[in-house]
Amino acid sequence: MLYRYGSFIHRNARLVLVVAFVLLIGAGVAGAGVFGRLQSGGFDDPASESSTAQRLIDERFGGTPNLVLLAHAAGGSVDAPEAATAGRELADALAREAGVRDVVSYWATKAPELRSGDGADALVIAHIDGDDTQRRERAGALIDRYATDGAALSVRAGGLAAVNVDVNAQVARSLAIAEAIAVPLTLLLLILVFGSVVSALLPLAVGGVAIMGTFAELSLLGSVTDVSVFAINLTTALGLGLGIDYALLMVSRFREQLGAGMAPDEAVATTVATAGRTILFAAATVATALTALLVFPLYFLRSFAYAGIGVVVIAAVGALVVAPALLAVLGPRVEAGRLPWARRGGPAAESPFWGRVAGAVMRRPALAALPVVLGLLVAASPLAGVSFGTMDEGVLRPGSAGRQVADRVATGFPSNQQAAVDVVLAGHVDKAQLADYARRLSTLDDAAAVTSSAGTYSHGDRTGEGNPALGRADGERLTLTSRLAAKSDEAQRLVRSVRATPAPANAYAGGTDAQFIDTTDAIAARLPLGIAIVALATFLLLFLFTGSIVQPLRALVLNIIGLSATMGVLTWIFQDGHLASWLHISPRPMDTAMTVLMFCIVFGLSMDYEVFLIGRIAELHQRGMPTHEAVVAGLARTGRTVSAAAALLAVSFFAFGTSTVSFLQMFGIGSGLAIILDATLIRGVLVPAILRALGRANWYSPGPLRRLYATVGLREA
Incomplete structure (x- = not known):
């Protein structure tokens, strides 16, 4: 069957190439906007307790802070008049931005957890609305406006939104550098392997088809479901590599058949029937291995299945359709551009x-x-x-702004906000029951303080007024802070202790460590x-x-x-x-x-x-x-x-x-x-x-x- 198919490709080679070129142009148009349709998240299980807690917080309590502005006082103290004035102006301007809410600053609240131990730094925290893409775009614009050096304050941006901006920018830059390195080096190696410029260009053409086709696939999928932006990296690496691998087999076998004295039509058909069969099976093994990623609930992993399976299939199609059609048109001219020292026919059969x-x-x-x-x-x-x-x-x-802010917050502030545990109680809760629950949570090992609408508690004692914004008729939110390092064994034990504490209503524990556990x-x-x-x-x-x-x-x-x-x-x-x-x-x-x-x-x-x-x-x-x-x-x-x-x-x-x-x-x-x-x-x-x-x-x-x-x-x- 494959031999007959190869003969068909040889007879209709030019028509096949014209159709393939038209489809490739269409894929290029469809895939041009792929970056705008892909998401930067996908690392959490949407059915987990921590994801449920985050959804409830977003829907009922305005979300969690995802933008952190770290302000460093030029004069040495954030309480100096110039620094305090600049800090209040910073927070007020941020609060007026579209898509930004729940802005809290040290200068407005004097909350000790928002001031560094040495008094040189203070925090302004806020929540940016929108999905992953909207938050990334808004955060990028806000960082450009506010993360600047002023006379009184030097401001750096951190938090999840800022980290996503940094990661996405670095991914795009890394992709460009990787392609700039891989493509010329690959072409050089292909020329050395084949000893012919034309033979070397054919595998690159198939690799390009695989990449362009998969970009189009991801762009279409990104318009109907969540797809991770990191799938782009797999597409380029695997598309270029597998496209070249499969085309390498086809071109090598074709040149071998020509060297054995076969006519071009018979050489194309035999190449498809032999190397083509191997390519079909090899592609099936790679695609099958990648289907295992579909069983995981994280769309980060599922996205690599979408990209990987797509690029394998398209690379195989390119090798079995485009490559034999090109070989049929070129015939013996596949040896064109042969290097002086290279033997005719390329790599020996053995x-x-x-x-x-x-x-x-x-x-x-x-x-x-x-x-x-x-x-x-x-x-x-x-x-x-x-x-x-x-x-x-x-x-x-370490030199990136998002990383610097996170490191400073973790080591220089009284409590590590990155390891905070957010607890959501779904349903109406009596204030007395809420206060008792908050008090019991504050007695857990390594807990520093628990804030609720019924009061703030530390080590079983009520230490301050509550935050009314944390209470609603249909639920309550509590925030437990500690001095533990995020994702440490102790922080994970604290989350498990919170989940094991009896609650007056259905309780959902979230936060960084809860998400890590889940x-x-x-x-x-x-x-x-x-x-x-x-x-x-x-x-x-x-x-x-x-x-x-x-x-x-x-x-x-x-x-x-x-x-x-x-x-x-x-x-x-x-x-x-x-x-x-x-x-x-x-x-x-x-x-x-x-x-x-x-x-x-x-x-x-x-x-x-x-x-x-x-x-x-x-x-x-x-x-x-x-x-x-x-x-x-x-x-x-x-x-x-x-x-x-x-x-x-x-x-x-x-x-x-x-x-x-x-x-x-x-x-x-x-x-x-x-x-x-x-x-x-x-x-x-x-x-x-x-x-x-x-x-x-x-x-x-x-x-x-x-x-x-x-x-x-x-x-x-």
Whole structure:
């Protein structure tokens, strides 16, 4: 069927290219406004208790402060007349801004928690209305107007809204830098691999199709559902990398067929029937791994499934439609622009180097595999001390304004507002019951004070008047402050103690630490299902490709070893702080959502190369070649292609190591490292060693499954 399809593409190549060009223009128009439709949030479980608390606060109590202006007194004290006058003018001007409400300043309230311990700094806090995009746009405009240096006060902006502005600006900048690095370097590597300028440009064209098509998909999805802006980064890295990977297979096979003396029409059809089948299966494995992200309630993770599945499908379509049509039009001219030292036909059908590596491993499998396994286990060892966190201002570099404000508030003020626990009581509550509840909350370990409409309490004693704005006929809001560091073990225990305290009505605890607990629990609860989807789907697909139940199990084990080594290295760098000065990062817990994302992406990409290698080995074995000979020949025939594909894809990811947002650095460095490890140590050493050790058992399947494979198996043509 694929051979006939390839013949059809050859006969109608120019028409196919015209249609593809028109569709590409349409995708460009549809995807032009993609950034404006994407959101910067998505890190919380919308069904959690903390999300319910936040919704009730937004609907009934005007929301929580999401903009913090840190004012530093030029004269040394925020109580100096000049500073006080400037502070009141700042708060008054902010209160008059559209979309801003609940402005509270130290100079209006004299609240001690809004003044730093040394008296040099004070806070003005406010709530910015709107969805994620509206808040980001409004916050950006407000920061431009108010975060300035004056004669009496120097003002810096922080809070969630300001951090989102910083992160989004840095993401856009990082994306531009990554593309500026990856595209020229990729083109140079392609020219070196193919030895021909025209051959090198074809994979870049398919990568561009994948990126433009996925931008259009995300733009359309963003108009009907929440999609994270960070999905753009995956689209560019994966679109460029996979588009090039798949086109690399097509172009290499086409040039190989031409070199063997085939006519262009037969070469195109044969290329589609062989490399095209591998691409279909490889794309299915990557897309299947990414579907596991759909089980998580965080739209941050689901967005990567939307982007990842879309870019894989569009990259495969580009490789199976655009690439063969271009090859049909070019024919022998695919060699145009050949470098003087390059051999005609590009990479040889077999790689002597990888053939020698496979032969050496097959002669001494244990001796070759043992040091590799030990090295990977050592690399994985930092996982023994891994801890997890969620996205906050810590992902920004220390010099950014949002990060500076957060650090100053956490260390320089009497109570850490970032670790405050917001409690919402849904329904009417008697004032006496409310006062008793607030008093009991104030006696919890590490609680500094509890503010409610019935009064302010500290350590069981009433210390001040209440805030009437915290009470309504249909509910009450209480705020518990402490001196604990946000997301610390002690802060999490305090949230759990609040939730365990009997309340006079339905109580919902929210705030930074509550959101952290709920997000971590939501991911942990669905993680087994996500892993099961990936494992079972991968097992089924690899069985259909090889006809063996041993090969899927072997692939799963090796992938886990490789992933563990990668995550261990990332823990060593990003959590333990090694190389932190080189990367300009601050050590912090591993980001929970990003770790799950990397697992799914890297697992899928590893299976990509698994298909490239084991498909050729299985094909040779099915033709009657003994296993040890099939392994040597299969690695020799695919080694150069897999190495080139891995290097090109790794470049796309490593480029994000230049980002100024730490979790994007982690994503890029981790993905690139995992790809290199997989294409070299895993596929080059461990796979041949295990195949040699298993011998004939490699291809075992029970009788019923062998008959199933004979009927529906996805064998290489």
